[in-house]
Amino acid sequence: MKKILIIDDDRVLRQTLAAALQTEGFGVAEAADGREGLNKAAKGDFDLVVLDVIMPSLGGLDVCRKLREAGRQIPIIVMSGKKKKEVDKVLGLELGGDDYLSKPFGTDEFLARVRAVLRRSRPEIPEIEDLAFGDVAIDFRKKIAAKSGRELHLTAREFSLLRLLAACEGQVVSRETILNKVWEYEKYPTTRTIDTFMYNLRRKVEDDPAAPKHLITVPWLGYKFQR
Amino acid sequence: MKLTDEDEELVRTLAAEMAAALRRIRLQEEVIYERASREKLEELGRLKTEFISAVSHELRTPMSSLQSISELLSSGKVEQASVRNHLLELMAGECGRLSRYLHNVLDFGRIEQDSKRYEIRESDLNPLVAGVVEIIRSASAGEDLDLEARIPEGPVFARADPDAVRQAVLNLVDNAVKYSAGHKAVTVRLAATAGGGAEISVSDRGIGISPEDRGRIFEAFYRTPEAARHDPRGVGLGLKIVKHIMDAHGGEIAVEGSPGRGTTFTLKFPGRR
Numbered sequence: 027m028k029k030i031l032i033i034d035d036d037r038v039l040r041q042t043l044a045a046a047l048q049t050e051g052f053g054v055a056e057a058a059d060g061r062e063g064l065n066k067a068a069k070g071d072f073d074l075v076v077l078d079v080i081m082p083s084l085g086g087l088d089v090c091r092k093l094r095e096a097g098r099q100i101p102i103i104v105m106s107g108k109k110k111k112e113v114d115k116v117l118g119l120e121l122g123g124d125d126y127l128s129k130p131f132g133t134d135e136f137l138a139r140v141r142a143v144l145r146r147s148r149p150e151i152p153e154i155e156d157l158a159f160g161d162v163a164i165d166f167r168k169k170i171a172a173k174s175g176r177e178l179h180l181t182a183r184e185f186s187l188l189r190l191l192a193a194c195e196g197q198v199v200s201r202e203t204i205l206n207k208v209w210e211y212e213k214y215p216t217t218r219t220i221d222t223f224m225y226n227l228r229r230k231v232e233d234d235p236a237a238p239k240h241l242i243t244v245p246w247l248g249y250k251f252q253r
Numbered sequence: 254m255k256l257t258d259e260d261e262e263l264v265r266t267l268a269a270e271m272a273a274a275l276r277r278i279r280l281q282e283e284v285i286y287e288r289a290s291r292e293k294l295e296e297l298g299r300l301k302t303e304f305i306s307a308v309s310h311e312l313r314t315p316m317s318s319l320q321s322i323s324e325l326l327s328s329g330k331v332e333q334a335s336v337r338n339h340l341l342e343l344m345a346g347e348c349g350r351l352s353r354y355l356h357n358v359l360d361f362g363r364i365e366q367d368s369k370r371y372e373i374r375e376s377d378l379n380p381l382v383a384g385v386v387e388i389i390r391s392a393s394a395g396e397d398l399d400l401e402a403r404i405p406e407g408p409v410f411a412r413a414d415p416d417a418v419r420q421a422v423l424n425l426v427d428n429a430v431k432y433s434a435g436h437k438a439v440t441v442r443l444a445a446t447a448g449g450g451a452e453i454s455v456s457d458r459g460i461g462i463s464p465e466d467r468g469r470i471f472e473a474f475y476r477t478p479e480a481a482r483h484d485p486r487g488v489g490l491g492l493k494i495v496k497h498i499m500d501a502h503g504g505e506i507a508v509e510g511s512p513g514r515g516t517t518f519t520l521k522f523p524g525r526r
Contacts, residue, residue, distance in 0.1 A: 036318070037395065038343050038346065039317055042318050042321045045325060049328075080485045081485070107313030131317050131320065133320075
């Protein structure tokens with residue numbers, strides 16, 4: 027069950043959104059102000075935070091900033107009824123908000139945004155320690171890779187990409203997810219860059235890069251890994 | 254005394270200089286007046302913009318709640334009767350909040366246009382105050398609020414416009430709840446006073462008001478720095494309206510308390526003269 031934290035000092039809206047999320051099968055926690063929200067977000071294992079911009083003691087944008095400073099990459103939806111919504115929108119997204127909801131809104135729009143943000147976000151790359159396929163062996167902890175016993179020189183990003191694909195073995199991983207998880211918050215390259223990146227990686231790990239057996243292109247969708 | 258030609262020349266020169274100086278002063282006055290008018294207009298324009306922005310912002314949150322609750326209930330997905338009832342309670346409370354808010358905004362417009370009228374008559378304040386307490390209790394269900402009503406058994410008469418007094422007490426109790434934190438304790442008292450008057454007081458243990466701010470809290474749009482910190486929302490009209498209501502009743506509004514130790518507002522209705 028996905029867990030969502032709602033941080034809003036307006037009790038009625040907070041409880042209404044909580045009821046809407048619970049109806050859809052989400053686990054919900056509530057916080058009535060920024061400080062309480064920050065504590066809960068820092069300690070809890072949430073899949074998404076929904077927060078209001080204007081709150082006493084600690085505003086929503088400060089909560090957003092502090093979470094990001096603490097290295098929490100949890101998705102955040104920022105809500106605001108402020109007139110300068112475009113300013114807030116920029117601030118919210120620059121500060122690491124993943125989406126912006128302008129008041130007034132209803133549960134239909136709210137739930138659609140929640141689902142969209144959760145869909146876009148994937149779990150962090152799982153901590154797979156090692157991987158073996160064909161004649162390739164990889165130790166992710168030591169960042170060591172070998173093919174047919176000969177050392178393979180992989181970059182940090184190539185290790186990350188292999189680990190992500192291996193964690194989703196047999197499943198298609200979209201180029202957007204690869205950008206999110208492997209390139210993280212750096213300036214995004216184009217999806218074409220990923221194709222070039224994959225071409226180079228195949229040349230290192232595949233016996234025949236032109237007919238790959240392990241790093242498979244799924245047309246229009248992305249890539250998948252198979253042993 | 255006979256003036257010489259030189260004296261006359263001197264007087265003429267002095268008169269011309271004085272006339273020129275007066276013209277300069279008048280021109281300067283006109284410039285200053287025009288600038289002051291322009292600044293005043295600009296200030297009014299700024300206040301108006303801020304007011305519209307604040308009102309619009311204030312309406313957005315309850316509108317979100319109402320839209321969300323109605324969509325949720327009409328979706329048919331809320332299976333538990335207890336959750337449906339809770340949502341309906343929230344909806345009723347939110348409608349009340351919105352209605353009170355709009356009432357204040359409209360009243361402020363009437364006050365500004367000097368068109369707010371009162372129907373002051375002999376009225377029993379007892380059911381009126383009890384009604385306000387019930388409204389706030391119902392709207393705050395689920396909040397950590399201890400709202401106590403100290404109301405005498407029998408009627409407490411005063412010359413009052415019941416709707417206006419209800420609005421004044423609602424504004425005060427709303428504020429008392431809004432500007433309290435943690436476990437909120439608010440007490441509403443009603444008492445008859447000597448000479449046929451009455452007093453209604455609303456006490457809280459909230460953020461309090463500094464002595465310097467007491468003089469300004471009844472100004473339109475004014476919010477104390479602590480109030481704005483505690484609750485960044487708000488327009489600053491409630492107390493202005495309460496003051497107008499009490500002035501119209503020939504009464505008074507007294508403020509007691511200190512920062513961090515809560516506030517007591519007392520509405521004093523005069524007795525028969």
